[in-house]
Amino acid sequence: IDANLFQHSLYLEKFAADKGLKLAKLIIVPTASMGFYSKKIHSLDELKKGDVITLSNDATNLARGLRFLQSLGLITIKPDLDATKASEKDIVDNPRGLVFKPLEAAQLPRTLDSVTASLVNGNFAFAAGLKLSTALKLEILDENLKNVIAVRADDIDKPFAKDIKAAVESDAYAAAINAPGSVFSEFQKPEWMKARA
CATH class of the missing domain: 3.40.190.10 (Periplasmic binding protein-like II)
Incomplete structure (x- = not known):
């Protein structure tokens, strides 16, 4: 697996520390709150x-x-x-x-x-x-409780990681997230995304 999207920063940091893994947060994404x-x-x-x-x-x-x-x-x-x-x-x-x-x-x-x-x-x-x-x-999510895309720390600057980040930051991604009636429209947005709105 080159990247995953299933945890928030607090969980990622604890899991990486507990397992001795070198993982890095690539980008925070819109997240469904508790x-x-x-x-x-x-x-x-x-x-x-x-x-x-x-x-x-x-x-x-x-x-x-x-x-x-x-x-x-x-x-x-x-x-x-x-x-x-x-x-x-x-x-x-x-x-x-x-x-x-x-x-x-x-x-x-x-x-x-x-x-x-x-x-x-x-x-x-x-x-x-x-x-x-x-x-x-x-729940109103703190930024560290919003989900992140994670990669191996050694991969953070590789082309595939940059491509994933660029896709998440694209206008097409924002349009899909914000589409009226979309389940994603109820997700809480990361600060970087709110700043662009």
């Missing part, structure tokens, strides 16, 4: 004590999910949360008495039939046929 999905409630106000919420169990996305829940006012987490070692033990206040169940990220959409809600990463929501517009809430 969503708070439910088939049982229509508003966060309906959440009650004991309601189960599933979220990703890998450390960086678990930390991300906890920060998202905090931004929604549902929990308070430790202020010095370590994104590489996060767990539900980092919750310091859970006023509604919600139950959080970390699971493999790819399984989260399937849990919606049995739990109150789930925090589903955009790529898994997309793969499961969930529309971003059906989420009760969507």
Whole structure:
């Protein structure tokens, strides 16, 4: 594989460090954000004590999910949360008495039939046929949580890598992303792309 597109910068950096790989970020691309999905409630106000919420169990996305829940006012987490070692033990206040169940990220959409809600990463929501517009809430992505195209560090200046970057920066790519009715039109754009609009 010469390039991939499946992770955000935080995940890429941790994975590369853990595996001893020399990988490099080529370019940030539009990204489907994490969503708070439910088939049982229509508003966060309906959440009650004991309601189960599933979220990703890998450390960086678990930390991300906890920060998202905090931004929604549902929990308070430790202020010095370590994104590489996060767990539900980092919750310091859970006023509604919600139950959080970390699971493999790819399984989260399937849990919606049995739990109150789930925090589903955009790529898994997309793969499961969930529309971003059906989420009760969507995460506002920091730049380091937007997906990147990654290559081997040694390949960053090779012609194929430059060609991929040029394709992503092209007017044709922007037109495809921004096309009305396109699923990609709901994706959050990277800062470089917003600056060109």
